[in-house]
Amino acid sequence: MTHRARYQVGREKVREYAAAVGEQSPLHYDPEAARRAGFDDVVAPPMFAAVYCGPAIGPALLDPEHGIDFPRLLHAGQEFTWHSPVVAGDEIETVAELTDTTPRGDMTYFTFTTRSTNQRGELVCEGTWTNLVR
């Protein structure tokens, strides 16, 4: 089962996220600096992928069909591959899917993949989310 969701990238959200993780570059805060560098608006830091994937990966993790005991869930690993920059004003659609379930002892690894595209249909980010249920 796949979970699909859209996320509208807002300028203030990019600034709030950039500040929360300590990014320094004016590309994330100042639209003029971003425009001078050739972007339409402030540029999301790469790890902002965790934000725009949220509305798809969150419900995928909680999907009762997958049977994940949420309070026992640990985020064990993460991979992102970025393709196109994301800027404020973009609309990102993410499809999340459970792609692997591997038992190990009395624990189970659940691996989800996400694929995010922008409003022009360009691939912006692929993610692999590995979760361990203790």
Place this chain on the structure above:
Amino acid sequence: MTVTPDRYVTFRYAGASGDFNPIHLDDDFARSVGLPGRILHGLWTMAQVARAQGDPLALKSLSVQFRGIGVPGQEIVITSTPKGDGVVECEAVQGDQRLVRRGRAVLTIR
């Protein structure tokens, strides 16, 4: 790169990211599930590893394993070891906890 998360960082990251899992916000809840107190978001720590790579637009991919438990208020040391062809091996350590191991970043070579 070193970074010391202040005591409010998990609240700011929760608001910025939408991840309000109480293990990151509520010491009592965190202790009730066997943690030492509220812990850092793994994706916040991963964002520090990403930031340590320099130019955010040059980052093509980043892969990490989360292991140790990160807490607010203690310095995190991020080491990045270039391996050639834009590949960088990285890890993040806080005290005796390895928060990120087997990190692998791939950077655009300009």
